[in-house]
Every structure is written in structure tokens, then in C-alpha cells.
Amino acid sequence: MNCCVRISWLVAAHPVLLPRRHLTVAGLRVRHQYDPPPAESLRWFPGHMRTGWHQMEAKLRAVDAVIEVHDARVPFSGRNARFEQALAARPRLLVLNKADLVTKEDQRRVAARMARDGAGDAPVFACCRDQADAGLRSLARRLSAVITGSERAARADPREFNCMVVGVPNVGKSSLINALRGLHLRRAAAAAVGPRAGVTRSVTTRVKVSERPLIYVRDTPGVLEPRLSPPEAGLRLALCAALQDHLVGPHLLADYLLYWLNRRGNHAYVSHMAVAAPTDDVARLLAESAAARGRFQRVRDVARGAVVRRPDTHGAALHMVRGFRAGVLGQILLDDDLLEEPAGEAAGRL
Ligand SMILES: Nc1nc2c(ncn2[C@@H]2O[C@H](COP(=O)(O)OP(=O)(O)OP(=O)(O)O)[C@@H](O)[C@H]2O)c(=O)[nH]1
Numbered sequence: 001m002n003c004c005v006r007i008s009w010l011v012a013a014h015p016v017l018l019p020r021r022h023l024t025v026a027g028l029r030v031r032h033q034y035d036p037p038p039a040e041s042l043r044w045f046p047g048h049m050r051t052g053w054h055q056m057e058a059k060l061r062a063v064d065a066v067i068e069v070h071d072a073r074v075p076f077s078g079r080n081a082r083f084e085q086a087l088a089a090r091p092r093l094l095v096l097n098k099a100d101l102v103t104k105e106d107q108r109r110v111a112a113r114m115a116r117d118g119a120g121d122a123p124v125f126a127c128c129r130d131q132a133d134a135g136l137r138s139l140a141r142r143l144s145a146v147i148t149g150s151e152r153a154a155r156a157d158p159r160e161f162n163c164m165v166v167g168v169p170n171v172g173k174s175s176l177i178n179a180l181r182g183l184h185l186r187r188a189a190a191a192a193v194g195p196r197a198g199v200t201r202s203v204t205t206r207v208k209v210s211e212r213p214l215i216y217v218r219d220t221p222g223v224l225e226p227r228l229s230p231p232e233a234g235l236r237l238a239l240c241a242a243l244q245d246h247l248v249g250p251h252l253l254a255d256y257l258l259y260w261l262n263r264r265g266n267h268a269y270v271s272h273m274a275v276a277a278p279t280d281d282v283a284r285l286l287a288e289s290a291a292a293r294g295r296f297q298r299v300r301d302v303a304r305g306a307v308v309r310r311p312d313t314h315g316a317a318l319h320m321v322r323g324f325r326a327g328v329l330g331q332i333l334l335d336d337d338l339l340e341e342p343a344g345e346a347a348g349r350l
């Protein structure tokens with residue numbers, strides 16, 4: 001834990017007198033824990049996910065390996081347990097994509113933790129936006145090694161590898177297919193990509209991504225678990241845009257991000273939001289930021305019968321969340337607190 005953390009023991013010892021526990025971190029009084037939001041705000045299982053899941057199960061027999069793509073900022077949170085169970089019949093490779101948003105040191109710590117847990121083959125950290133990325137360049141080789149080295153690979157045609165990319169929404173499954181095609185075949189993108197979750201709506205026909213070895217890949221829609229648990233994992237996924245923003249709401253996302261940053265004494269948001277000082281009060285932060293950046297909304301004040309100017313706090317919340325997603329607030333491993341915990345405890349948090 002950060003050496004600047006000083007637990008206010010008086011508060012901790014008298015929860016009845018002062019029900020909300022706080023800590024002082026880097027000189028700021030911050031919330032000790034995050035109050036879970038209503039479960040409905042973290043639920044997204046539309047029809048295309050249900051259909052996509054059935055299509056994936058039906059195609060499983062025809063694939064030699066499953067490439068599970070997840071977001072490197074949340075390597076432990078939010079991985080769909082159904083992938084683990086239903087797709088276990090096939091050799092599997094875990095790709096932690098968007099590795100450009102996480103430090104090399106954190107990548108090493110995540111790999112070490114997974115090795116300690118005996119979580120199968122070492123994950124591949126990749127950045128699909130960079131054709132020179134070492135992880136991306138190693139993928140075809142790693143994939144053929146995983147398939148040929150596995151007893152579960154009962155292959156229909158030994159001259160080619162057929163794979164399926166799976167994962168939760170917006171982790172870069174389609175980007176990975178496009179990046180591999182560009183890298184190995186110098187071919188144009190074959191899969192639609194976008195910053196919003198839910199771009200790919202169904203399992204696609206197979207696409208060639210490499211000539212030697214000959215590899216074909218099917219793209220699939222991102223699929224979440226019907227119930228995201230624990231809630232903090234759902235919030236982390238939502239921060240990484242695995243759920244559409246309007247479902248969770250930018251205020252809640254900004255508030256959780258503020259809590260997460262303040263708990264670690266990270267005040268990088270102060271300059272991004274153009275506010276004078278750190279705070280743990282999200283309403284204050286958003287109002288101050290909107291005013292400082294000259295962003296106002298014109299709203300009708302019914303009591304006064306007039307149109308008034310108000311700071312655009314909705315826009316400020318989006319500005320904060322987008323700053324995190326673009327890496328403006330630094331390279332952030334959201335699951336840093338899960339590195340040292342035993343897996344059982346991590347799953348049961350909050
Ligand atoms: N920073 C960063 N962004 C990436 C990377 N790979 C993909 N992205 C971005 O992530 C967003 C989602 O990419 P997609 O490839 O559409 O993700 P997907 O998993 O296919 O999403 P769904 O089809 O909605 O499930 C896009 O805005 C990509 O540009 C990466 O390595 N680093």
C-alpha cells in the first residue's frame with residue numbers, strides 16, 4: 001500500500017458514529033471503499049450476444065484453437081467465465097490487448113501472477129495499433145505452437161489452422177484480425193472496428209490472416225456475462241468501454257475513476273480537468289472543470305421561468321473518462337489490487 005496512506009483510525013474504530021470510513025492518501029481525504037451501484041446499471045446482455053454465443057458454440061468443433069482477447073488494463077476482472085468452461089475443449093491462447101495503455105513493469109507483474117496461479121500458457125501482451133509490436137508479431141508463432149503442442153487439437157486439415165477470436169466487447173478482437181492481416185499478408189482490414197462496444201454483431205466467415213503458417217480466423221461478437229460480478233469488476237469493464245456508456249452513465253464512471261485514482265494518490269486528473277486541486281467530490285470536480293474549460297449548457301429554470309447557463313457536468317464526466325481511455329491520465333492497470341490476492345479472494349471482493 002502507498003506509504004502516504006494514513007488510516008484515520010478514529011473513523012475506522014467508530015463506524016456507528018461516522019458510518020463512512022475515509023483515508024488520507026497523498027494529503028487528500030478519500031473514500032475508503034466504493035459503494036456498489038445498482039446492479040441494473042451494470043447489466044448488458046442484448047439479443048445479439050445470446051445469438052452470438054450459440055453461433056460460437058456451434059462453430060467450436062470446426063476450430064483448432066480459441067484466441068481469447070481481453071483488455072490489458074483489466075487482466076483479471078470481467079473475463080467471461082463461460083469462455084473458460086464452454087471453450088475449454090479447444091487449445092486456447094490469451095491475448096491481453098491494448099498493452100500500450102499499461103506499463104511494461106505491470107505487464108511483467110500480471111504475467112508472473114498468472115504463472116503463479118497456473119493459468120495455462122503465458123498471456124501475449126499485444127498492441128493492435130502498432131505493426132511493429134513484439135506481441136503482435138509473435139502471435140502466429142505462439143498460435144501454431146499452442147495448437148501443435150496440444151492433445152486437444154483433433155484437426156480436420158493438418159495443413160491449416162482454423163481459429164476463433166472471442167472476448168468481451170470492445171477489447172480489440174476485430175482489430176487483432178485486421179492487424180494480423182496487415183502484418184502477414186499486407187492486406188486491407190477485413191473486420192469493422194469502432195470505439196463503441198457492440199460493433200461485431202455475429203460470428204463471421206473465416207478470414208485468412210497468415211500464409212505461413214496458414215491461419216484462418218473467425219471474428220465473433222463481444223459477449224458479457226448476463227450478470228457482472230463483483231460490481232467493481234463491472235465498473236472496471238465499463239471504464240474500458242466494454243459496456244456502452246449510456247447504460248452505466250458517465251457520472252458514475254467518472255466517480256468510480258476519481259475514487260480509484262484518489263485511492264492511489266494519483267492526481268493526474270487535476271490538469272486534464274483543468275481544476276485547481278484534487279477532490280474526492282465528483283459533483284464539485286465536474287462542475288469546476290466544466291466552468292474552467294468554458295463548457296456550459298443552456299437549460300430552462302422552470303421556477304424562474306427563464307433560460308439559465310449551467311456548467312456541462314455530463315460533458316465533463318465524458319472528458320474525464322475519455323482521458324483515461326486515451327491514456328492521458330497515464331498507463332493504468334485497473335486491476336493492480338488483484339495482483340497479490342489469492343484468486344478466490346479476488347473473485348469475492350466487494
Ligand atoms: N489503445 C489501443 N486501442 C486499441 C487497440 N486495439 C484496438 N483498439 C481500439 O479499441 C476499440 C475497439 O476495437 P474493436 O476491434 O472494434 O473491438 P472488438 O473487440 O472487435 O469490439 P466488438 O466487436 O464491439 O466486440 C477501437 O477503437 C480500436 O481502435 C490497442 O492495441 N490499443
Ligand SMILES: [Mg+2]
Pocket residue numbers: 173174175192193199200219220221222
Ligand atoms: Mg468486433
